[in-house]
Amino acid sequence: xxxxxxxxxxxxxxxxxxxxxxxxxxxxxxxxxxxxxxxxxxxxxxxxxxxxxxxxxxxxxxxxxxxxxxxxxxxxxxxxxxxxxxxxxxxxxxxxxxxxxxxxxxxxxxxxxxxxxxxxxxxxxxxxxxxxxxxxxxxxxxxxxxxxxxxxxxxxxxxxxxxxxxxxxxxxxxxxxxxxxxxxxxxxxxxxxxxxxxxxxxxxxxxxxxxxxxxxxxxxxxxxxxxxxxxxxxxxxxxxxxxxxxxxxxxxxxxxxxxxxxxxxxxxxxxxxxxxxxxxxxxxxxxxxxxxxxxxxxxxxxxxxxxxxxxxxxxxxxxxxxxxxxxxxxxxxxxxxxxxxxxxxxxxxxxxxxxxxxxxxxxxxxxxxx
Amino acid sequence: xxxxxxxxxxxxxxxxxxxxxxxxxxxxxxxxxxxxxxxxxxxxxxxxxxxxxxxxxxxxxxxxxxxxxxxxxxxxxxxxxxxxxxxxxxxxxxxxxxxxxxxxxxxxxxxxxxxxxxxxxxxxxxxxxxxxxxxxxxxxxxxxxxxxxxxxxxxxxxxxxxxxxxxxxxxxxxxxxxxxxxxxxxxxxxxxxxxxxxxxxxxxxxxxxxxxxxxxxxxxxxxxxxxxxxxxxxxxxxxxxxxxxxxxxxxxxxxxxxxxxxxxxxxxxxxxxxxxxxxxxxxxxxxxxxxxxxxxxxxxxxxxxxxxxxxxxxxxxxxxxxxxxxxxxxxxxxxxxxxxxxxxxxxxxxxxxxxxxx
Numbered sequence: 001x002x003x004x005x006x007x008x009x010x011x012x013x014x015x016x017x018x019x020x021x022x023x024x025x026x027x028x029x030x031x032x033x034x035x036x037x038x039x040x041x042x043x044x045x046x047x048x049x050x051x052x053x054x055x056x057x058x059x060x061x062x063x064x065x066x067x068x069x070x071x072x073x074x075x076x077x078x079x080x081x082x083x084x085x086x087x088x089x090x091x092x093x094x095x096x097x098x099x100x101x102x103x104x105x106x107x108x109x110x111x112x113x114x115x116x117x118x119x120x121x122x123x124x125x126x127x128x129x130x131x132x133x134x135x136x137x138x139x140x141x142x143x144x145x146x147x148x149x150x151x152x153x154x155x156x157x158x159x160x161x162x163x164x165x166x167x168x169x170x171x172x173x174x175x176x177x178x179x180x181x182x183x184x185x186x187x188x189x190x191x192x193x194x195x196x197x198x199x200x201x202x203x204x205x206x207x208x209x210x211x212x213x214x215x216x217x218x219x220x221x222x223x224x225x226x227x228x229x230x231x232x233x234x235x236x237x238x239x240x241x242x243x244x245x246x247x248x249x250x251x252x253x254x255x256x257x258x259x260x261x262x263x264x265x266x267x268x269x270x271x272x273x274x275x276x277x278x279x280x281x282x283x284x285x286x287x288x289x290x291x292x293x294x295x296x297x298x299x300x301x302x303x304x305x306x307x308x309x310x311x312x313x314x315x316x317x318x319x320x321x322x323x324x325x326x327x328x329x330x331x332x333x334x335x336x337x338x339x340x341x342x343x344x345x346x347x348x349x350x351x352x353x354x355x356x357x358x359x360x361x362x363x364x365x366x367x368x369x370x
Numbered sequence: 371x372x373x374x375x376x377x378x379x380x381x382x383x384x385x386x387x388x389x390x391x392x393x394x395x396x397x398x399x400x401x402x403x404x405x406x407x408x409x410x411x412x413x414x415x416x417x418x419x420x421x422x423x424x425x426x427x428x429x430x431x432x433x434x435x436x437x438x439x440x441x442x443x444x445x446x447x448x449x450x451x452x453x454x455x456x457x458x459x460x461x462x463x464x465x466x467x468x469x470x471x472x473x474x475x476x477x478x479x480x481x482x483x484x485x486x487x488x489x490x491x492x493x494x495x496x497x498x499x500x501x502x503x504x505x506x507x508x509x510x511x512x513x514x515x516x517x518x519x520x521x522x523x524x525x526x527x528x529x530x531x532x533x534x535x536x537x538x539x540x541x542x543x544x545x546x547x548x549x550x551x552x553x554x555x556x557x558x559x560x561x562x563x564x565x566x567x568x569x570x571x572x573x574x575x576x577x578x579x580x581x582x583x584x585x586x587x588x589x590x591x592x593x594x595x596x597x598x599x600x601x602x603x604x605x606x607x608x609x610x611x612x613x614x615x616x617x618x619x620x621x622x623x624x625x626x627x628x629x630x631x632x633x634x635x636x637x638x639x640x641x642x643x644x645x646x647x648x649x650x651x652x653x654x655x656x657x658x659x660x661x662x663x664x665x666x667x668x669x670x671x672x673x674x675x676x677x678x679x680x681x682x683x684x685x686x687x688x689x690x691x692x693x694x695x696x697x698x699x700x701x702x703x704x705x706x707x708x709x710x711x712x713x714x715x716x717x718x719x720x721x722x723x724x725x726x727x728x
Contacts, residue, residue, distance in 0.1 A: 060480045069476040167588050168558035172494035183498040261468050261495040267589070268466070310459075312477040319431050319464055357425055 001052060031236035039284035039335075043299040048294060050303055054310030060314055069339035072260065074305035075194020076101070076253040077272060081279045082198075082205045083246035085297045088280055090207070090239055091139060091222040091289030097250045098272035099158035100132050104254030106162035109171035109264025118178070125251050133247020137240030163268040170265040174258070182260035194256055198301075201249070206294040214238060222289025276327065279304050282332040300332075334344065419680040420455035424485045425478035425671070428444075429560070430466040433590060434643060435617045436489065438726065439514070439668035447487060447513075447668030450694060455678050456501060466557055466590040472674060475499055485509035485675040487668075490517040492559040509678035513671035515562040516706075522678045522685035524706045525671040527662045530562070533615070534569025536712055537639060538577070541611045544637035544657045547561065548579035549610025552602045554623050554640075556590045556616040566615050583609070588619045595622035603632070614640035626648040644715050644723035651720045658716040665726075667709050670696055673720035674707060 054061035080097050087094050104125045111121045132154070137149045181193040209215035220228040221235050229235050258264045283300035285292025304325070310320050424429045426447045428436035440460050442449040451458030461478060463470025468491045476499060478486060486503060490496050490512055495529060497520040500510050504522070513525040527533075541551060553570070555563045567585065574580055586602050588595025595618055603626070612627075614620035620640035624647065627638055631653050642659040673693035674685075683689040683701070690700040699707050715723070 060482070063480070066480050068481060069473070073473045073476070168585070170492070171557040172492075179498070183446070183502065257469075261492070262498070263468065263492050263495045263559060265492075267467065268469070270465070301397070308473075309477070312473055313481060315459055315461070318461060318474065322464070 001121065016059040020320070025332045040293065040296045043282070043284060043296055043303065047299055047303045047306065050306045050310060054239060054306060054313065058309065061181060061310060065314070066309065068185050068190050068192055070305050070309040071195040074301065074308070075192055075198060075260075076257050076303070077275050077279065078198045078301040078308035079194070079201060079253050079256075080167040080246075080250055080272070080276045081283075081297055081301060082201050082279050082294070083242065083249050084276050085283070085285055085292060086205065086209060086215075086218055087147075087239075087242050087246060088277075088285050088287065089222050089289060089292045090218040090242060091225060091243075093151060093287075094237060094243060094246050095149065095151040095273045096132070096136060096154040096158055096206030097246065097276055098269040099146070099155045099162070100129060100247055100250035101254040101257060101272065102266060103132065103158045103165070104129060104164040104251040105258040105268040106166040106266050108255055108258050109169075110165045112264070113169075113171050118175075122255065125255060126248060128245055129247040129249075129251025129254075130267040131247070132251070133244040134240070136247065140243065141239050159266070159270075162268075166264065166266045168266070170263050172263050174262050174264075178259040179262040181256065181264065191347065194260070197256070202294065202298055209294050218242075219290050222286075222291070224290075275304075278329045282329060284332075287333060303328075312342070392452045395654065399465070417482075418454060418676050418682065422456045422484040422676060422679050423482055424451050424456050424458045424487065424675055424679070425481075425483045426451075426460045426472055426668070426672075427462050427471065427478065427486060428456060428460070429462065429471065429489045429491050430590065431460075431462050431464055433466070433618065434646065435664055436514075439664035441665075444665040444667040444726065447667060447672040449665075450669045450672035451676070453694065454672070456676060457670070466491050466560075468492040468559075472496065472499060475503075479503050479506070479508065483508055485511065485679040487511050487513055487671045487675050488513040488517070488521070490561055491515070491557065493517040493520070493561050495519065495559075505512050508706065509675050509676040511671055511675040511678060513667055515560055517561070518704070520706065523674050523683075523701060524704070525667060525674055525709065526706050527664075527709050528712045529708055530565045531569045533641075533660075533712060534566045535573040536714075537566070537613050537615060537641075538570050538573040538580075539638045540658055540660065540714070541613055541637060542577050542580060544639065546578050546610045550581050550606055550608050551584045551613065552583055552606065552609055553585040554595060554599050554602065554614040554616075554619040555585055555587050556619060558587045563615060570613065570615075580611075588614075588616065588622060590616060590618045592618055592622050595619045596626055599623045599626045603636070607634055611637040611639070613655055614638065614642075617641055617643050617646070617661070620656075621646050624655050628653070628655045642715070644720055645726055647715070648720050648724075651715065651717055652690065658714055660712040660714045662709055662712050663726075666696060669693065670707065670709055674699075 006098065060066050074188035080101070084094060084097065107125050107128055108121055111124060136151060136154055139145050140147045185192050186196055209218065217228065217233040217238060220231065220233055221238065225235055237277065254268070257268055261268070279300045280297055281287060282304060285297065307324065307328070308321060312318070378457045426440050426726050428440060430436070431466065438444050438446065440447045442452060448458045448460060461474045463474055468627065471491045475486065476487065482566060483658065486500070486508060488500065488510065493516065496517050500517055500520040504510050504520070510521040511523055511525065514527060516524045516526070545551070553567060555567065557563065574582055583606050584602055586598035594618070599612070599622060602612070612623055614623050620638065620642040623638055627633065627636055628650060633653070638656045639659050641661050643661060647659060670693045673691065677683050677691040678685055683691050685701060685705045687701050687703050687705060690698055692698050701707050
């Protein structure tokens with residue numbers, strides 16, 4: 001009986017790279033890794049099913065014009081899902097994303113109405129996104145407040161700032177060179193600018209998450225922040241950086257959103273944070289942290305946008321679309337965590353010393369390595 | 371390490387290739403409008419085309435005002451389309467915002483619409499899409515709320531000036547021409563709201579002792595409208611009157627004012643639906659309010675849309691068309707058609723409209 005080498009090698013499987021797991025919990029880690037691969041496979045099948053459903057119920061579903069419309073509608077949500085993925089994997093959450101979008105839209109409108117040059121406006125809006133993310137990050141890491149509470153607070157705070165900046169006005173006189181991103185694709189293709197930006201950012205985020213030490217440390221943080229800290233990972237610094245990146249990306253999305261609709265108004269993006277979280281969770285990222293992959297989130301973006309579009313094309317009652325999407329989200333949250341939820345329901349003393357779910361009967365080597 | 375990089379790039383590569391495939395093997399881009407009948411154009415004097423695909427796109431779904439305007443039961447837009455032999459359907463988002471309404475408009479265009487009947491949530495946000503629709507040969511008619519210069523014809527419920535002026539006059543009568551007043555509006559970007567408020571401010575110049583202290587925005591959402599009304603009342607304790615030119619807003623304001631503390635002290639008027647407001651008229655919270663028949667508005671819009679889609683009119687001023695049971699209408703300046711004068715509801719006639727259902 002040799003020690004199971006798989007648990008020692010640092011190569012993470014697709015998804016659950018739980019570097020802080022004790023070697024004795026081999027079976028748990030392997031089944032978790034297998035679970036993630038299963039999830040993305042299932043998600044891929046879901047995407048295929050949605051595409052088939054859309055194509056069968058509507059002859060226009062698979063046209064490039066429809067692809068453009070779908071892309072334009074869900075571009076910003078898709079982009080915001082990328083930093084959200086990293087944040088949730090690290091064990092936190094950021095519900096202020098849509099409010100940062102709204103705030104940056106309001107700032108863009110106000111500065112434009114005061115005749116600032118557009119490039120200067122971009123710089124200021126980016127700075128504002130960084131500051132907003134920094135506030136989130138510092139409150140969560142330095143002051144130690146739970147991220148759910150902090151970002152719900154900043155959700156309201158930033159929306160309020162947007163309201164103060166712009167009042168009830170709406171600014172609409174943006175130059176056509178910018179507002180064409182809502183109507184025209186990239187020349188010679190049918191790809192909207194939003195989606196092109198999403199693809200580029202997705203590649204970058206995927207490389208960071210799956211191919212760098214920082215990315216791997218996110219999984220560690222999500223699984224167990226204390227263990228990660230003692231392992232030498234700078235948890236607070238990395239988490240603060242994540243929030244700053246999220247703020248910056250959401251500020252950029254605010255600019256994209258404003259140009260796409262050619263209107264800056266304080267309630268831009270109201271309620272979007274729920275769609276973003278829904279997509280990330282649908283992508284197989286565990287709400288408890290420590291599990292998930294960017295490929296899953298990309299598939300989830302396609303599934304989400306495709307399903308909404310397919311339903312729209314079939315004269316489906318739009319008010320009931322929420323039921324379908326919400327049901328999908330519930331299933332996506334419940335399914336991967338079903339086993340763990342059952343075990344987490346056990347009282348602490350039944351869960352074993354480490355507080356982890358008690359693994360199935362392991363080899364006697366488990367006792368040796370503890 | 372390589373395995374993870376490969377796996378990391380899997381997702382985006384899948385997405386990129388999918389989009390490349392779709393972009394490459396596209397059929398005719400987005401589908402052109404399906405031809406209801408022959409494609410002969412020109413100002414034909416024949417009958418209206420049948421079998422056209424017409425989409426009615428109100429500001430949002432679940433709004434009683436638009437249900438009145440559009441549904442078959444109330445003889446609204448869909449009923450007119452049915453009578454004319456067209457395929458009519460209603461679609462929109464659930465929040466009265468352009469981000470919510472645009473996908474529905476785009477989907478309608480993708481599905482091969484011949485005509486769109488739209489109440490604009492935000493003119494500048496919708497304009498590019500509506501203009502693109504018009505270049506594709508789709509008839510675009512706006513009703514209730516306009517998207518100027520991005521449509522063939524606009525069906526206005528009543529003269530905007532008349533609405534703004536009569537609202538102020540109704541309130542002035544209730545508060546004896548003097549006092550602070552506030553406005554509870556819908557969305558800040560809605561064209562119709564801003565036009566009416568502009569005319570209200572002009573009419574207020576006739577009443578020097580009346581002062582508009584604040585305009586708040588309820589976004590056509592009952593909860594938000596209630597909150598902003600309560601905020602208004604708290605902020606201005608000397609408020610004497612409220613105008614709410616939105617059926618959702620006036621209902622919310624009436625519910626807030628329907629207490630012994632405010633009844634009789636703060637006058638409320640605006641645009642409301644008779645059955646919903648009946649209770650508040652009968653118990654004195656609201657003295658009078660006005661509206662028109664929204665179903666007639668939808669009905670007229672449907673006829674206008676089919677006339678434009680059948681190439682019988684282009685929507686320019688001076689042209690005229692017949693709108694079924696409503697008779698003949700002539701298009702006025704700015705390619706606008708007026709439905710008629712507003713109708714004032716008071717205690718004396720509020721019970722005559724129970725059949726409206728709203």
